[in-house]
Amino acid sequence: MDEFGGAIRVLHVDDDRDLAALTATFLERENDRISVETAADADEALERIGEDVDCVVADYELPGRSGIELLEAVRADYPDLPFVLYTGKGSEEIASDAISAGVTDYLQKDSGTGQYAVLANRIVNAVEAARSEQLLTRRTRRLERLIDTLPGMVYRCRNEPDWPMETVEGEVEELTGYDAEALERGDVVWGEEVIHPADREEMWERVQSSIDDRGTFEVNYRIRTRDGETRWVWERGRGAYEDGELVAIEGFITDVTERERRENRLAETTARLEALFEQSPDMINVHDVEGTIYEPNARLCEKTGYDREELIGMKVWEVDCSIDSESAAEIWQRMEPGDSRRFEGNYERADGSTFPVEVHIRRIATDDEPLFAVISRDISARKERERRLERFASIVSHDLRNPLNVAEGRLELAAEECDSEHLEHVADAHERMNALIDSLLTLAREGEFVTDPEPVEIAEEAANAWAGVVTGDAELRLPAEGTVVADRSRLAQLFENLFRNAVEHGAPGVTITVGDLDGGFFVADDGPGVPESERESVFETGYTTGDGTGFGLAIVEQVAEAHDWSVRLVGSEDGGARFEFTGVDEP
Known part of the structure; x- marks a missing residue:
């Protein structure tokens, strides 16, 4: 049934179809809340009674079953449905039977149109009383459930x-x-x-x-x-x-x-998160599984040129034009609460211009619909730097490597024609130039970023790197037992350069140790160490105290920064150098 003041749907049962149609017309005219449908007999009425009927109005004399028999059948299935017996055949006996059968109201047909106003009023009163009773029952049940639970x-x-x-x-x-x-x-x-x-x-x-x-x-x-x-x-x-x-x-x-207590803690946490959300230097939005943006932060509005009200309700692919809506929806559906993804995209501003972004998306743990937090950062400067580095790498690999290859070839031919002590020094210079080119290409092409981070056992990766370095009679000790999340190939670069550095600058038989730190790991040796006044300079490009290229420790620092690790050089317990890496993620 509708709530108070709502529509009232009446089923009028009368075998005189002309009279039924006339009654419907006057009832609907008397009260615009009333709408009337008709049935010619009890069987037809019973087929149509259900949730779509608010009140039954029936004559006493009907084909087949009487109005009282219809009332009894209705009460068997719908004990609370208002039922008005509206009949031209009135008697105390009929009225008594109707009351016994549970009739809601009883009204005799009369001459003139004034009777329809009375009937309409009786119908409205009966329906409102039934709705009031139902509402009271629901409230009582809710209170009982509340007390019980x-x-x-x-x-x-x-x-x-x-x-x-x-x-x-x-x-x-x-x-x-x-x-x-x-x-x-x-x-x-x-x-x-x-x-x-x-x-x-x-x-x-x-x-x-x-x-x-x-x-x-x-x-x-x-x-x-x-x-x-x-x-x-x-x-x-x-x-x-x-x-x-x-x-x-x-x-x-x-x-x-x-x-x-939970609400107080939540309010405090929410206030902190809201401050972080709005004051974050990153662009942030929250969207649902259909890609509809719920909440953008100020930075996203500033960078895209949209107002907050414009962004709310937009689809994420209207902002990130690199997203395919169908593919994205499939990825979101497969993500579990806490799962995250990282990828690069291309945001389109309100004026139609675009800029590249790095995007991190995480599914938020919610009780109802899935929600996703998206944190993105403008990487235009990074992309430009990568393009410049790629151009630089092309120059190094082509414009320097080719002349060097020619020089090495000419040197080999010269060695066949004459024997001079100067040729060996030229060959050493060529070897050093090749090493410098390799280091420059590593710095330029590997860059400041990592790909495919995964759980890596520190001791295992250090042992693999040791096998790829000429170490002579140096010794490696591996007390490390930890596992870190890292790009395996770049971690190998870090170890290889540290091992070469220790072997090149240490005494014969130098011992190198790789061990665990709280939140990271260290690589130490028992060589001569680095004076404290020079420890901040060792990571500078070109810094060397011997015959090295001066790029090895610069590559070490670059690998650490690419992983968001911190690296520092201190003295080891044996007086040598100790490189400590902290802020390292564990699986």
Whole structure:
């Protein structure tokens, strides 16, 4: 059935179709909420009765079954459906039978059109009464479920500042520490001994204001239990009236201490997150599984040129023009709460211009619909730097390597024609130039980024790197037991350059140790070490104290920065060099 004031759907059962049509016309004219459908007999009526009918109006004399028999059949399946017997054959016997069968109202047909106003009024009253009863039943059931499922107490008290209790039921002692009888006898007064002193005055004012405005109230406040513990409670109540006069307060009280604590923590966390969200230098938005943007931050609006109101409701592929909507939807559907993805995209501004972005997307753990947090960063400068480095690498690999290859070939031919001590020095210079070119290409092409990070065992990767380096009689010790998340190939570069550095600058038989740190790992040796005044300079491109290229430790620092690690050089326990890497992710 519709709620109060809604449409009223009437089924009029009468075998006189002309009269039924006339009755429908006048009823709908009398009240525009009423709409009438007709049936010619009881069987047709029973087929059409259900949720789409709010009231049945039936004649007594019908083909087959009488109006009373129809009423009995209706009551068997729909005991609360309003039913008005509207008949031209009236008698006390028929009226008695109708009442016995559960008729809602009884009205005799009369001459003139005034009867339809009466009938319309009876129909509206019957339907509104049924709806009111249903609403009351639903409210009663909700209250019963509330009392059954929430630990708490129901009460009736006088509306006075100290709230003296008349009756209390439920988990009174569990909530307050006092038994029900103590509260009902007045040995313990709710407003004086249970409500927290700091909340008493505010509670009284809020309850009185709510009762004056709406007749009901909902409040949260603190109580003190018999043991002196402070708890938060939620109370819902209403005024009880007799002859229009407020005589008492009735309601329900339950413990919400944990919920209050959670909400306070959540409010604090939310405030911090909102500040981070809005003040973040990164572009952030939250979207649903269909790609609809729910919440953009200020940085996203600034970078794209859209207002916040414009972005809300847009699809993510309207901002990131590199996204294929179907492929993206498939990826989102497969993501579990906590799963994340990283990729590069291309954002389109409101003016149609575009810029490259690095995008991190994570599915948020929610109780209902899936939501996704997207954090993106403008990488235009990085892309330009990569293009410049690629051009530089092309020059190094082509314009330098080719002449060097020619020089090496000419040197080989010269060595066949003459024997000179100078040729060996030229060959050494060529070898050094090749090493420099290799280092420059590594710095240029590997760049400041990592790909495919995965769990890597530190000791295993260090041993593999050791096997690829000419180490002579140097020794490697591997007490490390940790596992880190890293790009395997770039971690190998880091170890190889550190090992070469230690072997080149250490004494014969140098010992190199790879071990665990809190939040990272270290590589140490027992060589001569690096003076403290020079330790900040060792990572500079071209820095060397011997015959090296000066790029090895620069590559080490670059690999660390690409992983967002911190690296520092300190003295080892044996007086050598110790490189410490921290901020390392663990699987």
